[in-house]
Amino acid sequence: MTEVICTAITAAAAILCAYIAHKNEKRAKHEDEMAEQRAKEGRLQLKMSEANNKLTIGVAMALKTGHANGEIEAGLKAVEDAQNDYRLFLEGLALDELKK
16 A cells, blocks of 8 residues: 555655646746847847938938938938838747737
8 A cells, every 4th residue: 555655655755756847948938038039139239220320320420421422321221221121120029929
């Protein structure tokens, strides 16, 4: 009888450990996905900041010299590209949420 009780306790402990391991694996996977999204969003924010800097410098140079030498157009293009990339990122997040 003791052997049966010990076997049942061991089986219950094994099942509990497997369940906890599965939950931990699922949580770790979710955390990795979130960290990847945060990293991508951070890179996009840096890209948007750089584009804003290009445009600001272009405007400042145009005001300083009295004419634009293409800096404003390059800055506007950089801003448009950054905005488009960020919009695509947000759309991807929305699609991921809809899939859940």
